[in-house]
Amino acid sequence: MKTVTVVLVSALFGFPNAGLNTEKKAVPPFRAESSAYIVQGKDAWTYVTENRSFRFAEVLDDTGNYEAPLLLEETYHNERTDGMEGMRGNVTVKAWTVNRVGERELRWTLKEIGNEGRIQDRFFRVTAWGCCDAPVVYSYYNVLTGKKLYVSNSDLLEVRGEGDGPLAWRYVAFGYAGINDLSRPPQLQYGTDKKVTQGFSIVSSREYYDAPKVFVSTNEKVEESLDLRGSPMDFTIVLRYQDGVELRVPVVADAIRPDTAQVPKGYSLRADK
Numbered sequence: 001m002k003t004v005t006v007v008l009v010s011a012l013f014g015f016p017n018a019g020l021n022t023e024k025k026a027v028p029p030f031r032a033e034s035s036a037y038i039v040q041g042k043d044a045w046t047y048v049t050e051n052r053s054f055r056f057a058e059v060l061d062d063t064g065n066y067e068a069p070l071l072l073e074e075t076y077h078n079e080r081t082d083g084m085e086g087m088r089g090n091v092t093v094k095a096w097t098v099n100r101v102g103e104r105e106l107r108w109t110l111k112e113i114g115n116e117g118r119i120q121d122r123f124f125r126v127t128a129w130g131c132c133d134a135p136v137v138y139s140y141y142n143v144l145t146g147k148k149l150y151v152s153n154s155d156l157l158e159v160r161g162e163g164d165g166p167l168a169w170r171y172v173a174f175g176y177a178g179i180n181d182l183s184r185p186p187q188l189q190y191g192t193d194k195k196v197t198q199g200f201s202i203v204s205s206r207e208y209y210d211a212p213k214v215f216v217s218t219n220e221k222v223e224e225s226l227d228l229r230g231s232p233m234d235f236t237i238v239l240r241y242q243d244g245v246e247l248r249v250p251v252v253a254d255a256i257r258p259d260t261a262q263v264p265k266g267y268s269l270r271a272d273k
Contacts, residue, residue, distance in 0.1 A: 030054055032073060044082035051076045057119050059143055064165035071096045071104055078115055086131030089115035093124060108146025112139050113178060119143060122166055122193045133209040137178050142194060149196050150189050151177045157216050158225040161233050166193055172237055174214040182208040190256050198256045199272035212239040
């Protein structure tokens, strides 16, 4: 029989009073509650935390102007059991559009396997911690729509093209989709912060723990980001394994060209539907 010990911590959030006005208008606060407890099993204890909190986010629209502020409610449920490796977790995020009188309207909700999250430019990034030889998994959602876009085992690679707004940026992601998908080939994804325009599975006999490092390049030098303002959107995605095997996937005129990729024998790019 299991017994549960519970500790509750309440959090109170509202709008700060801004400006020089001496008149203060009361705005009903938004509330969130966190908890921590222990599930006492027959052979082991499980330590559970459920942390719920708010944050305000100002996010750029496509033209580079700020949209109405978003209110994010983030819930992180994590469990660790004695004698078991790793931390099991789930993330739930709700986003509201907030108007100037303090009213909010639900915009989107996401649920993802993971342990923590944060805003990164126009993405909300959920991180599932790695364990043993399983990799860390980053899931990237568009923070304006809540749409899931990229899955990667490392930070997104960034390429800046012409223009001043967010749509000038391109992103490259590579990795395995999660601990339950390690038997599937890793994915290479390319696109904007609104849409993945192309995706490919990298098919080979490699195991998940034998993954390459990923770079972008316009010459022999490899980088983690590129600034191509004033130049065509032409570059190469480089996948480099520890044993020296290398795949070079060209991007020409802002599109991956799998037909001209330099791929060693035993490797292939399979377009994802």
